[in-house]
Amino acid sequence: MARTQGSHSDITGPRIRKAALRLFSRRGYAAVSMRQIAAEVGVQAGALYNYTPDKQSLLFRLMQEHMQELLNSAAELPATENAIEALKQFVGFHIRFHLQRPDEVFIAYMELRNLTPENFAEIEALRRNYEDTLEGIFKQGQVEGLFTVTDSKIATLAVIAMLNGVMTWYRTEGRLTLDAVEQIYWDMVRRSVTR
Amino acid sequence: MARTQGSHSDITGPRIRKAALRLFSRRGYAAVSMRQIAAEVGVQAGALYNYTPDKQSLLFRLMQEHMQELLNSAAELPATENAIEALKQFVGFHIRFHLQRPDEVFIAYMELRNLTPENFAEIEALRRNYEDTLEGIFKQGQVEGLFTVTDSKIATLAVIAMLNGVMTWYRTEGRLTLDAVEQIYWDMVRRSVTR
């Protein structure tokens, strides 16, 4: 056997990334072998190297695409009246975006240490970029006199940490709707930064 | 060569766990080999098996001891006047305890998926146990009419997530003292659950 029936790079490429995403997310980058990824796709390990120069690049691409999409989506949020409205919008966006992509989010955080220093620096820059959008809201709110926040950087990190916590427990089939979760968290966030 | 000078199980045992803790925390359980741990201790890989039946047990013991110490320490907190005082005390305790043990905390979260199902269940039970102490505070506060919290479980998870966020950025040599950090987070937590 050699080339198989129905083989096509437009199909195999995405399937490889999808399989890698799934496996990396569940077992971790270091614990997943190229052969396991290949098996999930239904292909031999050697075939993967038509789509990625190496395992590291496969991980990096998954993380980079995710972060890029996060930034692009955040940039498309409509303008708001004031910082409180902006914060509310951000909370809703963040929760929804992340709950829709549990695997990507998990990897983007857990596998940072498995990136080469160069790749790490690039992903880290994207992450900072995203944090800056939230910090910008806090700074604007300080100017407008709407927040009790004294340290916008800490507030940013604290709020993002709290929101990320949703991912550890929320399940679609659970007792709470997405709207309800959003409301609960918005209440807590709003109270934590206003009086 | 065989037994080496100064060899003693009272010394080697703890050194192995310390080395494993360090390496697991920095590179991840799956990415660390028994030979790397042994090298850090200054011993051959085979010697490790006098102190652990296998790699998995080494990880499990580190996590179990950490969680047990967390629970014991939390149990020793003095009684308080009301739920708000209890919450304040908990916030301070949680931040300090965790900032003192960055490696243990990191492992206890990141390496959960590398535990066998049985070991995972045990660690998970300890974690739930700890969460219950915080949830108990919220429930008590609801009874006392001190909190705006409607869902004590979600409030528990949200607050713990927010507090854990400290670990991602706080450094002793930074511009903020531990007291200042504690104060900032207590302000946010207090506001988020009261009116």
Next chain:
DNA sequence: AACTTATCTGAACAATCGTTCAAATAGAAC
């Protein structure tokens, strides 16, 4: 139908993995 190109196989590579164990030697006990 003939030819070119894209895709995959299957075997092989050296390196590394967790773990076992007989042999060797240091420390402890008498």
Next chain:
DNA sequence: GTTCTATTTGAACGATTGTTCAGATAAGTT
């Protein structure tokens, strides 16, 4: 000083790792 025991070495085991590549075959082009 002799004996006993605790501790470590060092080699070995089979399994698995990421990666390469010549050869084979399907898809695409003419």
